[in-house]
Amino acid sequence: MELCAGGSLVLIDCGSGARNFGRDLHAFPPRPFDLLFTHTHLDHICGLPFFTPAYDGRFEISAWAGHFASEGGLADIICRIMSPPIFPVAAKSLKAVTFRNFKAGADIPRDDDLVIRTVKLNHPGGACGYRFELKGKSICIITDHEHGDKKIDEGVRRFVEGADVMIYDAMYTDEEYKQFVGWGHSTWQKAVELALDANVKTPVLFHHDPRRDDDALDEIGEAARARHPGTLVASEGMVLSP
Structure with missing residues (x-):
């Protein structure tokens, strides 16, 4: 889901639709935005490895999750799905993304x-x-x-x-x-x-x-x-x- 509020852009979850949406974002000047996860079941995170702005250092993406007990929760989950043999590109390649917990x-x-x-x-x-x-x-x-x-x-x-x-x-x-x-x-x-x-x-x-x-x-x-x-x-x- 995409939320536009004033001059702010917020994404909620990152399912398969993120692939096309990422392509659309490249038609505009890069901008900072937040990516809020409701949770990290696969259908809500599977689009992140295919979300091209996440690999583009000109973007600034703050990715948030609030349902983990540990500090490393969100980053750990993304690293798990973006590792061999599940996926060939490591999570460290997401140059635009900063993982945050609350x-x-x-x-x-x-x-x-x-x-x-x-x-x-x-x-x-x-x-x-x-x-x-x-x-x-x-x-x-x-x-x-x-x-x-x-x-x-x-x-x-x-x-x-x-x-x-x-x-x-x-x-x-x-x-x-x-x-x-x-x-x-x-x-x-x-x-x-x-x-x-x-x-x-x-x-x-x-x-x-x-x-x-x-x-x-x-x-x-x-x-x-x-x-x-x-x-x-x-x-x-x-x-x-x-």
Whole structure:
């Protein structure tokens, strides 16, 4: 995901779409930006070895993760996937990237007007949600997250309160979820319920089950909008503007 806020650029996670996005970035003058990881499961980091700005020293990329207990967590994980026999190019070749860790719940330090807050999520191995605030507008990214932990759920509820946009893990339906308790994902019904309870203007259903086709997602979108008229179903290439 790409976030443009004022003059700031922030990327959230680095899946397979990072390859094409990196190519697009080279069409503009190099600039510093942050890369925030919600967590480091393979589908969220597999694009970094193919993200060409990371190899270009003219860029300055601060890569952040907030779900590790150890200081070396993020760098260690990237080194593991970028080493033989998994990948032929070593992580030390990522000349533009500086790896940084924080503890979920802390704000990301910045020198501009964009505020980035974080919250702990419930996902195997840990995960972190983000809230971005600028000039009275706010967007929250809550993925990958499984509802059901009372303490974490209460923290997420406070975290997303009053947000203009909430991008939320909606991989399952409530009926499907019974088979996948503990897998680290939530349901579209919980997304809508949270949005209504926390006065979120636009909930965006995200992280769809890969087996679900467009027709099924259209049906979910209709059912969700019947409960919360502002609900959107995320799609590749979707652009949201304030």
